[in-house]
Amino acid sequence: MGAPGSIVVAGRDAALWLSACVLRAALRPAGVSVTAVELPTRLGVADVHATLPPLEALHGLLGLDEAALLRATRGAFSLGQNFADVSGATPAFFHAHGAYGAPIDNRDFFPFWLKARRLGLEVELDAFSLTAVAARQGRVLLPDEETEAFGRADYGYHLPAIAYAASLKTLAGRLGVEMHQALAVKPTLDADGEIAALDLGEGRCVGGDLFIDATGAEGVLMTALGVARESWRDHFPADRVLRAQGPRLAALPPYADIRAWARGWVGLYPSQAGTHVVQVYAGDLCADDQALEMAGRISGQALTDAVVSISDPGRRAQAWAGNCVAVGEAACAFDPVHGVELQAVQLGLVHLLSLFPVAAAFGAERAEYNATIRQVHERLRDFQSAHHVANRYAKAPFWDRARAATASDALAHKIVVFQARGEIPPSEHETFVADSWRALFSGHGLTPETHAPMIDRTTPETMKGEFRRILGFIKEQVLKQPTHDLYLESFC
Template sequence: MHNIKQVVIAGGGSAGWMTAAALSKLLGEHVNITLVESAQIGTVSVGEATIPQIRQFNQLIGIDENEFLSATSGTFKLGIEFIDWGQIGQQYMHPFGPYGVNLNGIAFHHYWLKSVKNTNPAPILDYCLEGHAAKLNRFDRIVGQTTKGHSTLNYAFHFDAVKYAEFLSTLAIKQGVKHIQGTISQVTIEPSNGHIKDLILDDGQVISGELFIDCTGFKGRLINQALHVGFESWQHWLPCDSAIAIASESLPELKPYTQATAHKAGWQWQIPLQHRVGNGRVFASGFTSAEQQIAQLAAQLPSKAVTEPRQLNWQNGRRLKAWQKNCVAIGLSAGFLEPLESTGLQFIQSAILRLISLFPSCAMAKVDADTYNRYTEQEITAVRDFIICHYKVTKRSDSEFWRYCQHMDVPNTVSERLALFAQNGRLFRENNELFNELSWFSVLHGQGIEPQGYHPLVNSLSDAACEQYMQQIKTMIGQTARSLPMHSEYVARHCRYSKS
């Protein structure tokens, strides 16, 4: 069995440079890594908002958090606020931390649901430290001391994805990655086994390799155009396929959360960075026009625009095989889901770690590729279902778009989960899916589903004891949240943006 010595990454951007940085860090001197990217191809930046798992990736490749945030104009993120989704005038948050404390093996939200039936409890967000702190615009990494050590908030980041790729490219090149600028003009296939043999660039250079990683974006220069792997579209469940992005001037107060505000044909994001605010209108092109969305976004900017409108187009869905022959597609070339739950960089991260776990020999065992593809499909399908629920579970009927979403057929995996939650508030995490029960509760309850009941074992606690238990948690969380520094002050003190 011969070990792979030559890895070629086609494409830069977030996917290419995250892959290069991770492989060069973990495989070190055992593998020669070459990254080929074209200066003529722009970067699609849909990854400015992230989820907490990005911290694990940064730690894995040895990134200093403050240095990274300073270089990428980053801020901290404790969750996502959803406005006008279940119905106009309502809002809720999907926080990154837990609600309350589970008791007797039963999730806290069941005790809260019981309280809803009997009294008028505080909003569920008052029982989540991350959510409560977010609404107060407060943040700290360390929030207390326990017998097991420091108690920390569960947080992610907002950052400039283009600057993140630049930051990682510097790191990867220092770790030995060979960087070649050029456009791929031809992909040579080995006739005997159908594997990719080498890439021929427009200047005549020939880049040979044993494992090729396709980070060329939606077009899939290797996985699609060379190896002809098909694509499964999910547009009928996720009709939003376009976005208009405009950056505006920074705001004096940095919110430690992303905002997603629904509109008549999709939704609008607002992402606070140190040097600017990221704004975008996601929309379904079958229900509106780009011209309308540009005008509406420009009219609703929170500050003066600093860039011209930029349009992004995509198709929600997945590549039927992310690993085919000796090629692994990572990033947009493997599939894409609209950026509602900030999963773009997460899919890249998990693909890299999955590849490292199943890193092949030159023999390219089929079982490795099959296993990789199975887990890739499970991951993106579970997230697909989660995002579908944001659209399906709504009382909005004020536009053709929302009427379509409300009445569309959904996968059985979605309808079964909705039915289970609507009955007694039950939620189960399947196959270690990305979003856990806390995330599902935040969205299903926030969108307007009121379960008929709650877990019956909750009744083993008397009403008075239940109320006391909840009040103690609420008081503790409120006091802790109010004691934290303001997010803007924390960022300025620890990781102020450095333009250099």
């Protein structure tokens, strides 16, 4: 037996079809076949994917036309997330998909902002982000040479989940993925304890060389292989999620709104199809009927199609066991905040392709993959965890519990270094760049004790001039941009 020549992907919804499309597109030139076994969907009409910017590039590599996708899904653009406190006790802040500020004297902007704040500057960090300012004015940001020279400006999407999975399934068919449907799958193991085939019921069986488990949190294939699951329950305060649908907003904000309240948080994810409302809470602090009532009250929406599910963050001890690789929730389930689910799928596939076996014995590739993906998942978890342990919302049961949650050693180190001098110690396999960490920490009120001393060579007059230039440039550029609604109308 040589390198794997056939891959079987078993699962459902976006994790299934994104895996099938990526693997088929990448490995078709090598003659590798891809078969998808589709299980019944778990999605409801209210489900939405709030994606991070890297998905746009992956769509481009797959040949998935952006305008056609947004037409088919009735999706929308997202420039980031606005975090607000419904009590008004703490100020809102924006986590933007883009850069904050621009270099001053060829040095990083953030230390200058820290120094200026100590000297009395009252302008929040958000005001120095093109994407944050554009988002709050209801505009998209179309990069040009001027804005690209200023700094990074990215975007994600709000994609209604059922329609997005259907679009990916259509693409998989065009790419030549063989498709089967089944109510359930049962792995058949060979003498070495690896998967030989999947029993689809009704006398049907699908064999392959490499199997991908995209079956969701139950991890049907990984469970059959005896791979244990590690809980992250102590890192996060929420264990229940309510998803519901509201009407489309009259003017679509190009961002998600995350509204903290005493017993959880409510997320509003606008799309052309409607307003997707997510209520995240702890079951022992809030009953399901109260969660629905509060979701409607906080969102200001008449909600329908409400469905409650369990939130149980955690990961498999191994993402690649034997000849099976788990992706999506089969490998790792995350907290709902920040929308990292599809990012985790994408990173799992990218690293699998970089280590795709070229011979029958692939123990080294498997070990390297597991070590890498373990770090990938931990870095994503830590960013989500930071939102909880660093929160400064008023004393309340949910947020008190969040502040007391477990922080990993790596996250604790990041917090200590940031509080000391405003820097973000680099880690391998980070999804979120330093600007994101700074926006999160600063937004939650973490104030560094000092700043990098090298910026003190720049005179206060130069600093003031550069701040005025940056703010003026942002104002000028944002006013040129179309509103989100107008752009969607013309683009789609």
